[in-house]
Amino acid sequence: MLELFKSIRLDKEDKIPLYTQLYGKIKEMINEGILCADFRLPSVRRLADALHVNRVTVVSAYRQLESEGLVYSKPGSGTYVENAPALTGRSAGKDPDVFLDELYQQDDLSLISNGQIKIDDKTINFASATPTPDLFPVEDFKLVLNEVLERDKGNAFGYQDSQGFYPIRESIYKVLENKIQGVSPESIQVISGAQQGIDIISKALLKQGDCVITESPTYTGAIAVFKSRGAEIIDVEMQESGPDLNILEYSLKQYRPRLIYTIPSFQNPTGYSYSNYKRAQLLNLAEKYNCHIIEDDYVSDLDFEGKNYTPLKAMDKQDRVIFIKSFSKIFMPGLRLGFMVAPRHLQGIILEAKHATDISTSGLIQRAFDLYIRKGFWDRHFKFMYDIYRERYTLAVKSLDRNLPDSATYAKPGGGLNIWLKLPMGISANSLSKHAQAEGIVFAPGKIFYSRNTPQKLDNIRLSFAAADSGQIEKGMEKLCRMIHLFQQRQVSYQNLPVL
Ligand SMILES: Cc1ncc(COP(=O)(O)O)c(C=O)c1O
Structure with a gap:
C-alpha cells in the first residue's frame, strides 16, 4: 500500500512548501475516493522515508488535513481518513x-x-x-381554472375563509369519508401544503425549549420547522415496524414532549411503516403521557402491495391526533395545497395560527381544485x-x-x-x-x-x-x-x- 504513496511526486524546487504540496496530493486522493473512509494513512516515519522528506513535512501535511476535517487521528493508532470527505x-x-x-x-x-x-x-x-x-395534468387544470374564473369572477380573488373554501372541504370530506370516521367538512382545515401544516401546528403548540419526539431518521422539512421554533428534538430510532416502544416510552417519561411527529405509512426516508400493534401502542402512550401526535400522511395511498394500513386518525378514540395530508406527491407540488384534521379542542388555536401565517390558502387554487375533484379528474x-x-x-x-x-x-x-x-x-x-x-x-x-x-x-x-x-x-x-x-x-x- 505504501506504493500508492510512493508515487506522490513532490517538487523540491517549487516555491510551494513541501508540506503544502503533500497535503494537496493526499487531499486529492481523498476527494477522488482513492483513499476511502477510515483508511489508515502511513505512519509519519514511513511516509517521510518513502518520500525522502523530513518528518516535520509529513506531520504538517497531516495537521493541515486534520484542520480541514479530512482526516482524524487516533492517539497511539494513527491517522485515518474521515467518514465524510469533501466533495469534488x-x-x-x-x-x-x-x-x-x-x-x-x-x-x-x-x-x-x-x-x-x-x-x-x-x-x-x-x-x-x-x-x-x-406528469402534471396541466390541460385539465387549465380547464377548471377557466371555468372557475368564468363562474366566480372576482370572488376567487378576495380574502377567503381561513379554514378553507367550504365546497372544497366538502369534496375532501367525501374522499376521506370511508377512511376516517367522524370527520366532517367542519373539522377540515385547508393548508398551503403539509409543510405549512407542520409549521402552524408548531406555531400554535410549541414554545422555546419544548420537546418534540421525532422518528430518526425523518423528514428534513419537519426537523427544520421544530428547530426554527426553538424546540428540542428527541429522536427515537425508526425500525422496520415502527419505533422501539420501550425507547419511545422512556423518552416520553423523561422529556414530557408536547408533540410526537410521525409518518406512520411508507415513512420518509426509510419507507418503513408502523405495524398495527405499534399504531395502537403509540396512541396509548400519547394518552398516558398527555401529548399530541402529528400524523404526516404524505403518501399512504401509494400502497402497491395491499398493505392497507389504518391511519392513526381512524384509531384515535381520545382525539389526540392531528392528521395532515399532502397532495404534493400525486398532484402538482407548486399549487401548495393540503389539509389537516385536528382534535376538536385544538381547532381554534390552529385556525388562529393559520390566519396569522397567510390569512388563507389561495382562493383561486382551492376553487379550481374543488372543481377538479368534482369533475372526477382527481380520481x-x-x-x-x-x-x-x-x-x-x-x-x-x-x-x-x-x-x-x-x-x-x-x-x-x-x-x-x-x-x-x-x-x-x-x-x-x-x-x-x-x-x-x-x-x-x-x-x-x-x-x-x-x-x-x-x-x-x-x-x-x-x-x-x-x-x-x-x-x-x-x-x-x-x-x-x-x-x-x-x-x-x-x-x-x-x-x-x-x-x-
Ligand atoms: C413526509 C413529508 N411531509 C411533508 C412534505 C411536504 O409536503 P407539501 O408539499 O404538501 O408541503 C414532504 C415533502 O417532501 C414530505 O416528504
Missing part, C-alpha cells in the same frame, strides 16, 4: 455541508431546478421524491400516477434484488416513493454519492435525515423513484449496484494489504 466534481469548491444543506432544505432537490445544483438531462435523479412536471389522475409509481417501484425493487451485493440491504417498503438502502460496511454514502454524481446519478445520502450529527449513520442512502422514468430506473439502479460492488472490492483489496 459538480460541487467542487463547496463545503460538503453546503451541498448537503441544499438537499436538506427541500428534500426534493428542487434547488436543482434553481440552478444551484446542476442536473442535466442525462442525470438520473434518485434524489427527488416528487413527480416531474411532464382519474390518482389512478394515472399510482400506475406510474407502481411500475417504477416494481422495477426499482427488481433491479436491486438482481444486482445488489448481499452485503447491502434494504427492506421492501411495499409502497411510497423511497427505498432506504444500507450500504456494505465501510462504504461511506458521501463517497458513493460523489462518485455516482460523476457518473450521472444523484441520490440523497442518509445523513441529511438526522436531526443531529450521527457519524455512525453514514452508510445509508435514500433512493427515490418518483422522478426517474422506467428506463432510467433500470439503467441507474444497475449502474449504482455495480458501483457499490466496485467500492466493496476496493475495500477488500485495501483490507488484504499489509498494515504499515
